[in-house]
Amino acid sequence: MMESKSLLERVATEVQEDFQGNRRIMSFPQFMEAFAQHPRRHARSSAQYVRDCFGYYGRETKPQFWGDVTHFGLFNTPFDQGRNRLVGQERAQEQVFKLLENFVREGKVNKLILLHGPNGSAKSTFVDTVMRALEYYSSTEEGALYRFNWIFPTEKLAQGSSIGFGGYQTRTVDASKLESFAFLDEEDIDAKISSDLKDHPLLLIPLKQRQALLQEYIDEWIIPSEDNHSDELRERLDGEDEGDERAAPFTLSDTILRGDLSHTNRQIFDALLTAYRGDFAKVIKHVQVERFYVSRRYRSAAVTVEPQMRVDAGLRQLTVDRSLSALPASLQNQTIFEPFGDLVDANRGVIEYDDLFKRHPDFNKYLLATSEKGTVSLENRILHLDTVMMATANEDYLDAYKQTPDYSSFKGRVELVRVPYLLDxxxxxxxxxxxxxxxxxxxxxxxxxxxxxxxxxxxxxxxxxxxxxxxxxxxxxxxxxxxxxxxxxxxxxxxxxxxxxxxxxxxxxxxxxxxxxxxxxxxxxxxxxxxxxxxxxxxxxxxxxxxxxxxxxxxxxxxxxxxxxxxxxxxxxQMKPDGPYYRHDQFIDVVRERYLDIIDLEIRSAMGLVEEEQYGEFFTRYIDHVSQWLKGEKVYNRITGRYEKPDEELMAEMEATINHEEDPEDFRRGLITSIAAFSIDNPGVKVDYQQIFPMFFEALQEAFFEERQRQIQRIEENLLTYFEGDDGALSSSEKATVETTLENLKSRYGYCDESAREAVAFLLSSRYKG
Structure with missing residues (x-):
C-alpha cells in the first residue's frame, strides 16, 4: 500500500513539474516576457509555423545519378520511431515546402495546396505525416503555441474599490491586489471564456502599439510586398540557418502585423476597456495565456474534413461557466455567439480536405474566397482565419472537375502538387x-x-x-x-x-x-x-x-x-497495350526471369568457385592496360618488375567477354572518360569500377559460370539430394561443397533451409532441365 502511495506521489510530482516546466498557464505580462526573449518564435503565422516544423526535423540531399533530390526529415517520422513514414515522393515534398515559403514571403496563406494523384499514391500519408510532425513539434520548446482565455473572478474577491461591473452594483479589485486573474483557483472564478479561434495573444495589443513593439523587438523584419520577391532577398531567406532565430530577415505576416481579435474577443475586450475607462493594464488582468498543442485526436489546429454534406463552420450562443452577472454590464446586454466547426478547430494550424471532389461541389464553393482571403462568411459575421489549407484528390475526380465551369475560378486559388506512383x-x-x-x-x-x-x-x-x-x-x-x-x-x-x-x-x-x-x-x-x-x-x-x-x-x-x-x-x-508496355500478364514472366537471374547468381556465388575480388582484380588490370595504351606508355609488371607494352591480348579477351560493339579505341576512350567523370562528381571517393560499370562485371560473372555450367548444375542437384535427407548418397567432398554453399546462402543472402530448397528446385526446373 505504501509503495502504491509513493508511486502515485511520484507521478503527481512529475506531472506538476511538467506542467510548470512547459509554462502551460501564464499571465499576459509573462507571455510578453517570453516574447521579448524569442520574438520571432512568438510572432509566427500558421504558414511560418508549418514551414519551421519542416526545418525542425532537418533535411538531407539525396544524390541520384540524374540529379539531387531533397528529403525532409519529418517524413521519416523520427518522433514515432519511423512508424507509418512516407517513402519517396521527394518532388512533392520540395513543392509543398516551396509553397510554404511563398506563403511566408507573401505574409499570408492565399491558396489551397491540393495533392492529387491516383489511388494509393500516399497523398493522405503525406498530410498525415505533416500533422503528426506538428503534434510533436508543438510539444517542444521551439514549437510552443499560445492562445488566451478571459477570466472573471467571483463576488467573494470583491471588496473595496469599484471597477464598474454589474450595472448599478459594484465589483471591486481583490484585497491582495492581484496583478492578474490568470492563476485564480476554480472556486474563485465565476466565468471563463476561451478564445473561440485560438487568437494569438499579440492581437490583444492595439494595432499601433503592436506594430511599434514588433519593430522594436524583431531586429530585421519585412512587410510583405511585391518587392520582397527580389533575387537578393530570396538568396538571404534561402540561406537562413534554421537553428538561428536571427539569421535572416523575418517576414511579418498579415495576421500579426495587421490582424485583429475575433468578433467575440473584440466584444469582450471593448467592454472591459470601457468599464475600466481605457485602462489597458486592468483589461489584461483578465487574460490567462494558455499553451495549446496541435492534436488530431482533439481537433486542435489539425483537422481532417471527410467528404460530407454540410458547411464547415457555424455559430452557436455562448454559455459561460457560472453566471452572466460575472460579466461587464455591456456584455450582459448582448448575445454572444461563438463559431464552431472544422475551420474553427483547425485555426492556427492545418486543415485537410480529404477526397475534396467527392463532396458536392456546392459545399466547396466557399473555398474560392476562403483559400484566397483567409475568411469565411457566416450568418452575422466574418471569420478571419490563419490556417494552412491542404486537400487531397483522386486524379479521376480532378479530371471530372476540370470540365466544370467552376474550375477556372478554382484553379487560380489552388496550387496543384502531383503525387504519382513511384517509378523506382x-x-x-x-x-x-x-x-x-x-x-x-x-x-x-x-x-x-x-x-x-x-x-x-x-x-x-x-x-x-x-x-x-x-x-x-x-x-x-x-x-x-x-x-x-x-x-x-x-x-x-x-x-x-x-x-x-x-x-x-x-x-x-x-x-x-x-x-x-x-x-x-x-x-x-x-x-x-x-x-x-x-x-x-x-x-x-x-x-x-x-x-x-x-x-x-x-x-x-x-x-x-x-x-x-x-x-x-x-x-x-484494362489499359490497351502499347508495344511492350501495359502488358501486365507478360510482366510476370519478365519478373520471373529477373528473379531467376538473381538466384542463379547467388547460388553460383555461394558455391565459392571464384571469389568476388577476382573479378575486380581482372577488371582493374584491364583498365591499367587501357589507360597506358591510350597514353602510349608502358605498364609496370609487378611479377617481373619491368615496364612492358600494354597487353593487346588481355584487352581483346576482356572486350570479347563484355561483348562491346564499338571500335576498340572509341570504346577504351569512353571507359576512361566515364572513370574521370566519376572522379569529378565524387571528389575524394575511391573509384569503384563495379559501381561505374556494373554490366561489365555481370558479363564477367556470366562468362565464368558458363564455362563451369555442368559443375554448377551438379552441385545444385546435390543440394536437392541433401535437402531430401539422402546425404548418404553424396561423397564427403560433395557434402562439404553442399554445406558450404548452403551456409553461404544463409549468411550472405538471408536464406533459410526452406527458402533455399525452394529457390534451388525452381532454378533447376526452369534453367537446368536438360
Whole structure:
C-alpha cells in the first residue's frame, strides 16, 4: 500500500513539474516576457509555423545519378520511431515546402495546396505525416503555441474599490491586489471564456502599439510586398540557418502585423476597456495565456474534413461557466455567439480536405474566397482565419472537375502538387518491406519476395517513351527501351547492354526528361498501374498459400497470375497495350526471369568457385592496360618488375567477354572518360569500377559460370539430394561443397533451409532441365 502511495506521489510530482516546466498557464505580462526573449518564435503565422516544423526535423540531399533530390526529415517520422513514414515522393515534398515559403514571403496563406494523384499514391500519408510532425513539434520548446482565455473572478474577491461591473452594483479589485486573474483557483472564478479561434495573444495589443513593439523587438523584419520577391532577398531567406532565430530577415505576416481579435474577443475586450475607462493594464488582468498543442485526436489546429454534406463552420450562443452577472454590464446586454466547426478547430494550424471532389461541389464553393482571403462568411459575421489549407484528390475526380465551369475560378486559388506512383522499384520495395514488418506473419519471408512485387508494380506504371523528342545519338535506344530496361534505368541508372560509354552517358542525362514526359497532361507516367494497396493484398494472400512453406516469390507470382486473369477488377488491367508496355500478364514472366537471374547468381556465388575480388582484380588490370595504351606508355609488371607494352591480348579477351560493339579505341576512350567523370562528381571517393560499370562485371560473372555450367548444375542437384535427407548418397567432398554453399546462402543472402530448397528446385526446373 505504501509503495502504491509513493508511486502515485511520484507521478503527481512529475506531472506538476511538467506542467510548470512547459509554462502551460501564464499571465499576459509573462507571455510578453517570453516574447521579448524569442520574438520571432512568438510572432509566427500558421504558414511560418508549418514551414519551421519542416526545418525542425532537418533535411538531407539525396544524390541520384540524374540529379539531387531533397528529403525532409519529418517524413521519416523520427518522433514515432519511423512508424507509418512516407517513402519517396521527394518532388512533392520540395513543392509543398516551396509553397510554404511563398506563403511566408507573401505574409499570408492565399491558396489551397491540393495533392492529387491516383489511388494509393500516399497523398493522405503525406498530410498525415505533416500533422503528426506538428503534434510533436508543438510539444517542444521551439514549437510552443499560445492562445488566451478571459477570466472573471467571483463576488467573494470583491471588496473595496469599484471597477464598474454589474450595472448599478459594484465589483471591486481583490484585497491582495492581484496583478492578474490568470492563476485564480476554480472556486474563485465565476466565468471563463476561451478564445473561440485560438487568437494569438499579440492581437490583444492595439494595432499601433503592436506594430511599434514588433519593430522594436524583431531586429530585421519585412512587410510583405511585391518587392520582397527580389533575387537578393530570396538568396538571404534561402540561406537562413534554421537553428538561428536571427539569421535572416523575418517576414511579418498579415495576421500579426495587421490582424485583429475575433468578433467575440473584440466584444469582450471593448467592454472591459470601457468599464475600466481605457485602462489597458486592468483589461489584461483578465487574460490567462494558455499553451495549446496541435492534436488530431482533439481537433486542435489539425483537422481532417471527410467528404460530407454540410458547411464547415457555424455559430452557436455562448454559455459561460457560472453566471452572466460575472460579466461587464455591456456584455450582459448582448448575445454572444461563438463559431464552431472544422475551420474553427483547425485555426492556427492545418486543415485537410480529404477526397475534396467527392463532396458536392456546392459545399466547396466557399473555398474560392476562403483559400484566397483567409475568411469565411457566416450568418452575422466574418471569420478571419490563419490556417494552412491542404486537400487531397483522386486524379479521376480532378479530371471530372476540370470540365466544370467552376474550375477556372478554382484553379487560380489552388496550387496543384502531383503525387504519382513511384517509378523506382528500389524505393517501392521499401514500402513493401515496411508493410510486411508491420504484420505478424507465421511464415518466414524468403529473399527477394518484396523485390519481385515492387518490380512488377513499377513495370505496370511505365509508359512507352516518345523517342522523337530526344537527340539523334540516342533516339533509336530510347525507342527500343523495354519496360524492364526503363525500370533499371530509373532505379539504378543501368543502361541497355552494348550501347557504348558515350551513348550510355547521353542516355543517363535525359532520364529527367523521360520522367517528365506527359507532365503537362492527364496521362503522365506514374498515374496508372498497380498501387501499393493492391500489392499489399497480393503479399497478404501469398502468405496464406499453403503450397509454399515460406512467403516467397513463387507464392507472389501465383497471386499475380490470379489478379491479371480478371481485368474487370482494376482499371489498370484494362489499359490497351502499347508495344511492350501495359502488358501486365507478360510482366510476370519478365519478373520471373529477373528473379531467376538473381538466384542463379547467388547460388553460383555461394558455391565459392571464384571469389568476388577476382573479378575486380581482372577488371582493374584491364583498365591499367587501357589507360597506358591510350597514353602510349608502358605498364609496370609487378611479377617481373619491368615496364612492358600494354597487353593487346588481355584487352581483346576482356572486350570479347563484355561483348562491346564499338571500335576498340572509341570504346577504351569512353571507359576512361566515364572513370574521370566519376572522379569529378565524387571528389575524394575511391573509384569503384563495379559501381561505374556494373554490366561489365555481370558479363564477367556470366562468362565464368558458363564455362563451369555442368559443375554448377551438379552441385545444385546435390543440394536437392541433401535437402531430401539422402546425404548418404553424396561423397564427403560433395557434402562439404553442399554445406558450404548452403551456409553461404544463409549468411550472405538471408536464406533459410526452406527458402533455399525452394529457390534451388525452381532454378533447376526452369534453367537446368536438360
Amino acid at each position: 522499384y528500389t524505393v517501392e520495395e521499401i514500402i513493401y518491406r515496411e508493410q510486411i514488418a508491420s504484420v505478424n506473419f507465421t511464415k518466414r519471408i524468403a529473399p527477394h519476395t518484396t523485390f519481385v512485387a515492387a518490380l512488377w508494380a513499377v513495370l505496370t506504371r511505365l509508359k512507352r517513351p516518345q523517342a522523337d523528342q530526344y537527340p539523334a545519338m540516342i533516339r533509336d535506344i530510347v525507342g527500343r527501351l523495354s519496360p524492364l530496361e526503363k525500370a533499371d534505368l530509373y532505379s539504378h541508372g543501368r543502361v541497355p547492354a552494348n550501347i557504348g560509354p558515350e551513348r550510355a552517358r547521353e542516355l543517363k542525362s535525359v532520364v529527367p526528361n523521360l520522367m517528365a514526359e506527359g507532365e503537362g497532361s492527364a496521362s503522365y507516367e506514374g498515374r496508372y498501374g498497380a498501387s501499393p494497396r493492391e500489392m499489399k493484398m497480393i503479399l497478404l494472400n501469398a502468405s496464406q498459400n499453403e503450397r509454399y512453406p515460406t512467403l516467397s516469390p513463387l507464392a507472389v507470382f501465383e497471386e499475380m497470375e490470379k489478379l491479371v486473369r480478371d481485368p474487370s477488377v482494376f482499371p489498370f488491367l
